[in-house]
Amino acid sequence: MIAVAERINGMFKDVRKAIQKKDPGPVIELALRQTEQGARYLDINVGTAAADQQAAMRWLVEVVQGACKTPIALDSQKLPVIQAGLEVCDGRPVMINSVSGDAEKLDVYMPLAVQHNASLVALTLNVDGVPQNIEQRVEIAMTIVAKAMEHGLDPTKVFIDPIILPVTVDQKQPLYICEVIKQIKTVLCDPAPSTIVGLSNISQGTSQRPLINRTCLVMLQAYGLDAAIIDVLDTDIMDATITADVLMNRIIYSDSYLKSARM
Amino acid sequence: MIAVAERINGMFKDVRKAIQKKDPGPVIELALRQTEQGARYLDINVGTAAADQQAAMRWLVEVVQGACKTPIALDSQKLPVIQAGLEVCDGRPVMINSVSGDAEKLDVYMPLAVQHNASLVALTLNVDGVPQNIEQRVEIAMTIVAKAMEHGLDPTKVFIDPIILPVTVDQKQPLYICEVIKQIKTVLCDPAPSTIVGLSNISQGTSQRPLINRTCLVMLQAYGLDAAIIDVLDTDIMDATITADVLMNRIIYSDSYLKSARM
Numbered sequence: 001m002i003a004v005a006e007r008i009n010g011m012f013k014d015v016r017k018a019i020q021k022k023d024p025g026p027v028i029e030l031a032l033r034q035t036e037q038g039a040r041y042l043d044i045n046v047g048t049a050a051a052d053q054q055a056a057m058r059w060l061v062e063v064v065q066g067a068c069k070t071p072i073a074l075d076s077q078k079l080p081v082i083q084a085g086l087e088v089c090d091g092r093p094v095m096i097n098s099v100s101g102d103a104e105k106l107d108v109y110m111p112l113a114v115q116h117n118a119s120l121v122a123l124t125l126n127v128d129g130v131p132q133n134i135e136q137r138v139e140i141a142m143t144i145v146a147k148a149m150e151h152g153l154d155p156t157k158v159f160i161d162p163i164i165l166p167v168t169v170d171q172k173q174p175l176y177i178c179e180v181i182k183q184i185k186t187v188l189c190d191p192a193p194s195t196i197v198g199l200s201n202i203s204q205g206t207s208q209r210p211l212i213n214r215t216c217l218v219m220l221q222a223y224g225l226d227a228a229i230i231d232v233l234d235t236d237i238m239d240a241t242i243t244a245d246v247l248m249n250r251i252i253y254s255d256s257y258l259k260s261a262r263m
Numbered sequence: 264m265i266a267v268a269e270r271i272n273g274m275f276k277d278v279r280k281a282i283q284k285k286d287p288g289p290v291i292e293l294a295l296r297q298t299e300q301g302a303r304y305l306d307i308n309v310g311t312a313a314a315d316q317q318a319a320m321r322w323l324v325e326v327v328q329g330a331c332k333t334p335i336a337l338d339s340q341k342l343p344v345i346q347a348g349l350e351v352c353d354g355r356p357v358m359i360n361s362v363s364g365d366a367e368k369l370d371v372y373m374p375l376a377v378q379h380n381a382s383l384v385a386l387t388l389n390v391d392g393v394p395q396n397i398e399q400r401v402e403i404a405m406t407i408v409a410k411a412m413e414h415g416l417d418p419t420k421v422f423i424d425p426i427i428l429p430v431t432v433d434q435k436q437p438l439y440i441c442e443v444i445k446q447i448k449t450v451l452c453d454p455a456p457s458t459i460v461g462l463s464n465i466s467q468g469t470s471q472r473p474l475i476n477r478t479c480l481v482m483l484q485a486y487g488l489d490a491a492i493i494d495v496l497d498t499d500i501m502d503a504t505i506t507a508d509v510l511m512n513r514i515i516y517s518d519s520y521l522k523s524a525r526m
Contacts, residue, residue: 013495151511153372171510171512174512203428207519212504212510218478219482222485240478243478244478247437247465247479248438249434249438252434253430253434256470257471
């Protein structure tokens, strides 16, 4: 499981303050700590911490790149902010997070991903909103894959996000997401596209967020999930996801597997 | 998930001693504590604690029945020991644990289950041993279901155990077990038979037994597992399995779901 570490986000107070004061210290520390804990990508999200989001994205990317060699995920709904991040990327693997499943948006983001040799997170939502069922999610996933082929983006570099809804909203959704992942991994194309979830949405408004997050993650991994945006500083969720990788035969068991998988 | 509580087993020192001294105290305490922690069945296994296993089974069943109203699972590979337990059962739900998938054995155990209105755990193994693949496990499951129909045992009272092998033996096995459960739950018959696993085998010889056990359990639940023989006194595994039930839409979410699911 590719752990995309969520903490470098202007929605968190410490990062917001660091952005506003141009203080690299807390960002460097988060980059290093998350890397040590097994992050495969460091998500970078300016949030609402700065009026000039493009400048803030450039600064964050440069600070993180100066601190470690970990790949980065540029996280914004605004194309200029993504582009600002891409401009200063130093050639390490990069993920663009994210674009909706609307054809006209994909026609902009897919060439951008190809040009920068980046991976691209594409959400199974469109102008009509987030589908509540399996079929419409898979339908949008098909549009995404077709667009990737049209623009020459390797399907494995497309990370389709089926969009988890809070379990408090509809308890049928988690199993739907399992089934969508299964279908994306087995019937859409060969090689299959990658799959990703923004995990924490599942536990919005619940009393047991970390427990629900890690339990849901293990279930999704059992259906073939490739990546998730999670709090890698939560030891319990990292232990769970690494153990699921062993049980899915994705990493080899050894008595020290929890440690070696984080390196 | 039907939690079958594993602790009243003569393989554990405290229970062995209680059996040998005919001291009901520790057995009563385990019956009550396991029930409080959410056990749906109390497994009763004499182990090697007594020369007269039938007398020991009778004694254990009577002690447990005097302590609480929780259903019981009579656990032995020996038919006379199972029969001894059945003789003293007071009419509460009872599970016979277990019989192999050999036709001649099923022809003995199925009528016994019908006669006592009991559920029956049937293993997907036969004289040739434990199958290592999906197909042979499902084939034996089909034999089990056919025998249940022949003898008039409600398929939902048949708990098919696909037999988990240690992850250290073959890392492909957990996903095979997921697939076997899926097939048993969807293609064998309608209503589908129930499924059960003796969970702890998955982590034999590993350095992280509780973590591997609970992670495996959640994966199997995502594929429709109905029951597992587990340590219900392990708070973490109970929290995980109850949370998986919420995410599978098997129990309704409330902020106090961890507590209410145990009652």
